[in-house]
Amino acid sequence: MAQDTTEVVGELTEQIGEGGGMPQLDFANYPNQIFWLAVSLVIIYFILSRVVLPRVSSVLAERQGTITNDIATADELKQKAVEAEEAYLKALADARAEAGRIVAEAKLEIQAELDVAIAKADAEIAAKAAESEVAIGEIRKGALKAVETVARSTATEIIKAVMPGAGDAKAVTAAVKSQLKGA
Amino acid sequence: MAEDILGAGTEGADIVSAGPEFHPMEQFTLEPLFGGHAINWYTPTNLTLWMGVAIVAVILLLVVGTRRRAIVPSRTQSVAELAYGFVYSMVEDVAGKDGLKYFPYIMTLFIFIVFSNFLGLIPLSYSTTSQFAVTVPLALLVFFTVTIIGFVKHGIGFLGLFWVSAAPLALRPILAVIELISYFVRPVSHSIRLAGNVMAGHAVIEVFAVFVGVSVFIAPLAFIGIVGMFAMDVLVAFIQAYVFTILTCVYLKDALHPAH
Numbered sequence: 001m002a003q004d005t006t007e008v009v010g011e012l013t014e015q016i017g018e019g020g021g022m023p024q025l026d027f028a029n030y031p032n033q034i035f036w037l038a039v040s041l042v043i044i045y046f047i048l049s050r051v052v053l054p055r056v057s058s059v060l061a062e063r064q065g066t067i068t069n070d071i072a073t074a075d076e077l078k079q080k081a082v083e084a085e086e087a088y089l090k091a092l093a094d095a096r097a098e099a100g101r102i103v104a105e106a107k108l109e110i111q112a113e114l115d116v117a118i119a120k121a122d123a124e125i126a127a128k129a130a131e132s133e134v135a136i137g138e139i140r141k142g143a144l145k146a147v148e149t150v151a152r153s154t155a156t157e158i159i160k161a162v163m164p165g166a167g168d169a170k171a172v173t174a175a176v177k178s179q180l181k182g183a
Numbered sequence: 184m185a186e187d188i189l190g191a192g193t194e195g196a197d198i199v200s201a202g203p204e205f206h207p208m209e210q211f212t213l214e215p216l217f218g219g220h221a222i223n224w225y226t227p228t229n230l231t232l233w234m235g236v237a238i239v240a241v242i243l244l245l246v247v248g249t250r251r252r253a254i255v256p257s258r259t260q261s262v263a264e265l266a267y268g269f270v271y272s273m274v275e276d277v278a279g280k281d282g283l284k285y286f287p288y289i290m291t292l293f294i295f296i297v298f299s300n301f302l303g304l305i306p307l308s309y310s311t312t313s314q315f316a317v318t319v320p321l322a323l324l325v326f327f328t329v330t331i332i333g334f335v336k337h338g339i340g341f342l343g344l345f346w347v348s349a350a351p352l353a354l355r356p357i358l359a360v361i362e363l364i365s366y367f368v369r370p371v372s373h374s375i376r377l378a379g380n381v382m383a384g385h386a387v388i389e390v391f392a393v394f395v396g397v398s399v400f401i402a403p404l405a406f407i408g409i410v411g412m413f414a415m416d417v418l419v420a421f422i423q424a425y426v427f428t429i430l431t432c433v434y435l436k437d438a439l440h441p442a443h
Contacts, residue, residue, distance in 0.1 A: 023212040024315045024378065031224040033213065033316035040234040044241055044295050049287040052245040056267040059252050059260075066254055 144180075151176045207389040211313055211382065229309040230317075237298040237311070245294070266294070270428065277432035281439055288328075289435075292321065293428040300381060300420035304413070312423075313382040315374065322374035325431050333438035344441035373430055380423050384416035 023029075155172050216227045245266070248259030256264060270290045274282050296312055303310030311317050333341035345362040347355055391412060394405035 021206075021208045023208060024313065024382065026213070029213045029222050030316045032222050032226055032228060033230055033314055034320050035224045036228070036231045036234055037311075037317050037320055040238060041291060041295060043238050045287065045291045047238070047241055047246060048291055048294065052249065052263065053267070053287055053290065055249050055252060056245075056264055059249065059254075059256075060264065060267070062252075063254050 148176060148180055151180065207386040207393075210385060210389060211310070213314075230311050230314065233302060233309045233311050234299070236308075237295065237302055240298050240302065241294055266297075273429055274432055274435075277429060278435045278439060282432065282435050285332075285435060289428060289431055292325070292431060293424055296321075296377065296427055297421065297424035300424055301417075303381060303385070304416055304420055310381055310385055313378055313385060315378050318374035318378040319370070321377075321427075322370040325373065325434060326370040329431075329434045329438045332435070333441060336439060337441055341438070341441050344437055348442075369430075369434065373427065377423050377427050380419050381416075384412065384419055388412050388416070 152169075152173050155176055156169060159172060213222060213228050213230055215222055216229060216232055219226075222228060244259060245263045248257070249263045251257065251260070253260060267290070270293050271283075271286060274286045274289055278285070299310070299312040299317075302308055303312060333344070337343070345359045345366070347358045347362065350358050388409055391405045391408040395402045395409070397405075
């Protein structure tokens with residue numbers, strides 16, 4: 001223990017002898033340190049002010065410029081896109097209008113054709129109807145005649161059968177005629 | 184604050200110095216690179232080496248990384264651009280538009296400190312920003328530059344910085360004295376904050392590292408301590424570079440717009 005204490009004391013005195021154990025307070029070395037500090041600072045200053053700072057500031061400015069340009073270009077492109085969309089929509093609307101017009105025109109044409117066709121068909125139908133009426137009239141006439149003939153001959157036969165010798169053909173015919181007229 | 188940490192560090196050293204190989208501050212010793220003991224003002228030392236490494240790293244990340252000037256950046260170019268944008272907006276926000284004239288100088292400070300801090304975290308490296316001989320000149324550089332800018336821009340009107348016109352007239356002389364003192368304390372806190380934080384982190388890691396060798400039972404705890412401390416030092420490395428830079432911007436703002 002005593003030994004230790006002596007050692008400690010000895011070391012302390014030694015340290016104090018060396019300048020309190022703090023090399024920072026060894027003023028004899030200050031000129032050396034200050035000299036090399038000045039050298040280093042001057043070198044760093046020249047590296048920074050001649051090379052690094054102009055370079056970095058130009059890079060930053062260039063980047064800023066590029067970004068601004070890019071944004072401007074993007075705006076321009078966006079404007080173009082909007083214009084293109086407008087043109088597209090306009091073309092679409094035009095096409096739609098054109099289509100509408102064509103449809104209306106076609107409808108009108110078809111209507112006209114249809115009208116003509118209907119009129120034609122009506123005329124044909126009317127003609128056919130008239131023809132048919134005539135035919136029907138003839139048939140009716142033929143039928144009336146046939147009825148008269150049948151009635152006369154039937155009446156004559158009946159009279160012949162019921163009362164033979166009674167009456168003559170002329171009277172029968174007249175009677176049948178008057179009967180048919182009355183009917 | 185930083186001095187407290189320092190004090191704690193040296194006390195710790197005294198208490199545990201029973202172990203013969205306990206030298207948490209040894210890592211900060213300046214040594215000539217090519218043998219010998221004499222350190223003249225021009226002697227290349229381990230500090231020179233690690234400042235050189237920092238310069239190489241700056242060239243690799245910021246020059247080689249941006250060599251393609253790509254519109255769509257690669258990963259390294261993104262980092263370079265981030266660093267640029269980070270400091271640029273800091274200067275613009277804090278010091279204002281007219282502070283942008285001094286952006287290259289502030290960028291130099293930030294890049295130097297942030298690279299030195301991170302390179303100092305590499306095991307067995309030499310932490311240049313742990314040296315008061317490095318941070319004090321940096322802080323004095325800022326102090327004198329800002330003061331000269333203030334007087335050149337505003338002449339004697341720059342002294343309005345110390346004359347708090349918003350305060351009652353009776354208080355103003357007293358406030359002026361306080362403001363004056365705080366103005367001259369700026370380079371002190373500015374430099375000691377940076378060196379103190381970096382040094383304290385490294386010293387604590389060294390203390391934990393010694394404990395790893397002390398006993399098998401303490402070793403895992405000490406190892407966790409090293410990992411935790413290292414993680415914190417990674418944060419500190421960035422935060423202190425940020426703090427140094429933003430304070431520089433604040434001082435610059437005071438010089439450009441001294442009116443309260």
